[in-house]
Amino acid sequence: MLIGVIADDFTGASDIANTLAKGVAPEGGLRTAQFAGVPNVSADPTLEAGVISLKSRSAPVDEAVADSLAALQWLRDQGCEQIIFKYCSTFDSTRAGNIGPVADALADALDAKGVLVCPAFPTTGRTVYQGHLFVFDRLLSESGMQHHPLTPMTDPDLRRWLGHQTKSKIGHLPLKSVLAGVHETKNILSTEMMKGSRFIVADAVTDDDLLALGETVAGRPLVTGGSGIALGLPRNLIQAGKAKGDGVQYAAVTGPEAILAGSCSGATRGQVALHAKNHPTLAIDVLGVMSGTVTVANLVAFIKANRGLAPLVYSSGTPEEVKDLQSKYGREAVSAKLDELFATTAQQLLKDGYRRIVVAGGETSGAVAKAIAEQLDASAMKIGPEIDPGVPILTLGTDQPVALALKSGNFGAEDFFAKALQMMEDSS
Template sequence: MLLGVIADDFTGASDIANTIVKGLPGQGGLRTVQYLGVPSAASDPEVEAGVVALKSRSIDAGLAVRQSIDALQWLLEQGCQQIVFKYCSTFDSTPAGNIGPVAEALAEALGVKGVVACPAFPGAGRTVYQGHLFVKDRLLNESGLQNHPLNPMTDADIRRWLRLQTVSDVGHVDISAVQAGPTAIEAALRRHGEENHVLVIVDAVTDDDLVAIGKAVADHRLVTGGSGIAIGLSANFIARGLAKGEGSATVGIDGPEAILAGSCSGATRQQVEIHKKDHPTLAIDVAGVMSGKVATSDLISFLLANLGRAPLVYSSGTPDEVQAIQARFGREKVAHTLDTLFADTARQLIDAGIRRLVVAGGETSGAVVSALDIGALAIGPEIDPGVPVLFSNGDEPVALALKSGNFGAPDFFAKALERLAGR
């Protein structure tokens, strides 16, 4: 294994695995496998990039550090020459972590400083300019992410936000240095390392900027960022003759289907509204779930009764609706109860013969795949930017699409089911 990735949630893991598989146009990427948690056995020797998916974004920072260090140790045992810590392209975190504590712990374990921190993903509208994170034409804290139910992002200056989470000061490489090319970027990172800056926010507004950053860090042991930071990393290994540049898996899995949506993002809510025009949908009564009046069996009955029609169940709500429910029942209790509901539903769906499953929302996806315990996932074709098809192995393989809440085109749900089937 050449490249190892530690991802702080399951949709993010799929996102960066997709980036690594694609590589640069005309060059291809690395043969990539996504692991659901830290594996207990060695990887297949044919795997060139391994992505360890953790559910560590919103847990206690100390626990997130321990899980990430465990993942690092396993990846190093597989022979990885470079490690990527992948977090959300909207920098989802709190003033207490978990991006800063995990990144600093990984850097200390690897003995490095001047480490890139770049969440930019221009293909999805995320750019970093003068240390500020934008979502399309809006500052992060004006993009709707300030209303995130778990990690409200109230400051677009990610240097300042990250500094709240770190022991060391945070450096910055601005866009002029980035656009001067890889040599200038590497020199700037070296200077920050000499100044004892462990983490360095690096501007990027285009994919070309990310490719330049990728070239600059070809020999760096650790890189951190969103999935965009990996755009140029596969090419480094291919250029050295260490990888072949093979593409993704192209098989499809047809069969019974279901869609579970637990994200409250604006993009997911729009996707739900479009899907419900032509397909059966069921809005989950969250208050009913919390009081015990709505159970897993209600969701299962609806989904199985509508097989062949792309049925969808969802708990998505507006920021005001979410805040009202959280105020009534408690934020953590609501999140845990819904995660359990979706996890139990997914497990029973697979037992009932569902073979195509689409899941929206990072926390929801993490709960679902943890419950399914389906091992390593092969990376298939891209559905929409940042969202690939995933295939499990075994006697009864399953095709999955795990979508971060803000990702995907308006018609994502129906399109995803077609892609899972290989159509």
């Protein structure tokens, strides 16, 4: 294994695994697998990249650091030459962490200096300019992320926000230097390192900028960012003759289908609304979930009654509705109860022969993927074709593989749900 990724949630892990597997033309990508947590066995020796999915974005800081260091040790044991710490392209974190503390711990373990920080993902509208993070034409703090129930992002200045989380000095790699070429970007990194900057926030507004940054960090032990930062990394290894460039391999998966949505993002709510026009949908009564009157049996019964019709069950409330529920029951209690509901539902569907499952929401995806991996006793998820930017099809298991699509709340076109199920059946 050449590249190892430590991702702070499951959908983010799928996102960067997709980037590494796809690569860029003409070179192609890396043979990549995503793992639900730190594996307890060695990886397939034919893999060129491994992505470990953690639930460290919303975990307590100490737990996030410990889990990330455990992932690092396993990846180094597999021979990884370069480590990527992957966080969301909207830099989701509280003022107290977790991005800064985890990045510090990884840098300490790898003795890494001049570590790049770049969450940009221009394909989905996330860009960094003058050290500030934008979502399309809005600053991060005006994009809707300021209302996120777990990690409200109220400051778009990455240097300032990261500065709340780490005592390390933070530098800046401006866009004009990125545009000047790789020689200039390497000079800026060297200059910032001499100034004592441990982390360097890099501007990027196009994929070409990310490719330039990828060439800049070739051979560096640690890189941090969104999935976009990995765009140019396969090229480095393929051109060096270390990798083959045949990353995406997929065989069609057929069988019963289900869609589970646990995100309250505006994008997911729009996807649910469009899907509901032509497909059966069931809105989950979260109050009923908390009181025990809404159960796994209710969800499974609805899905099985609508087999073949792309049934969707969802708990995608508005920010106001979510806030009211959290104030009544507590944020962690609501999240844990819904995660358990979706995870157990997925396991029951698996027992009943369901092999195509689409999931929306980072926390929900993590719970479902981990539950399915445990039931199949298979931790490695192979990376298939891309459905929409940042969201690939994943397959898990060998004899009768299960196809998954794990969608971050804000990702995907409006018709994502139906399109994902259709693509799972298409081997072309």
